[in-house]
Amino acid sequence: MHRITVMLVDDHPVFRQGLRRVLESEDDLEVIAEVDDGLEALRLAKEMVPDVMLLDINLPGMNGLQVARALKDTLLEINIIMLTAYHDDQQVFHSIQAGASAYFPKDVSPRRLIEAIRLVHQGCYVVEDRVLEKPQVGQWLLEQFERISPNADGDLGGLLLPLSPREMEILLFIAQGKSNKEIAYELGISRQTVKNHMTSILRKLAVNDRTQAAIYALRRGWIRLQDIG
16 A cells, blocks of 8 residues: 655644644554755755645745745645645635645644545645645636736736745845845845835735735744744
8 A cells, every 4th residue: 555655844843743643543644754944844845755745834944835836846746735823715825826735724623634635645636625626726716816806907927926035035024124225235136126026025915015015924924923023
């Protein structure tokens, strides 16, 4: 019997240990690694190539959305299930678009999570209690875009993509209270380039100003409070 190999990525040891106990009670599941940092998760996933990764969004080093997107770009056959303490429709949307096959709040029942691991390993997606095939997920994403951003005049570019690595860098500096001039100096780019990125960030997050953008990212775990102190 092929055992489904699983990597756990979460920075809370107690939560990881609980997950490991639940998963290893199943004969067909095998936890092959536990990681508490996004950058390390990306490095180790490329090396070990687990069948399934259980991935928190709120991580040091690199957030879960960035990890998922980077893994998607590698074309490795790693099925990602997002687990997060913050749950809303836009977070689900961003997670699936970033490359996840399923999304659950952290209070998901063990039974549902185990079932989802088996389903995503078979190539299915689990979205809002629905089991979808890949073509259906594309339709679901379009429906979500139209619902979340009804006045976008067909511009899918912004909402359909999570923030780029550079935009995440800038958003972290914004959350730290840095000015455009300070950000430009830190990154070695022009103030106009910072402004252009800022415009893109506000558009993608559908918020009106820097403060709202920072709050959006903090509430969803894209940026950690520990990183802005």
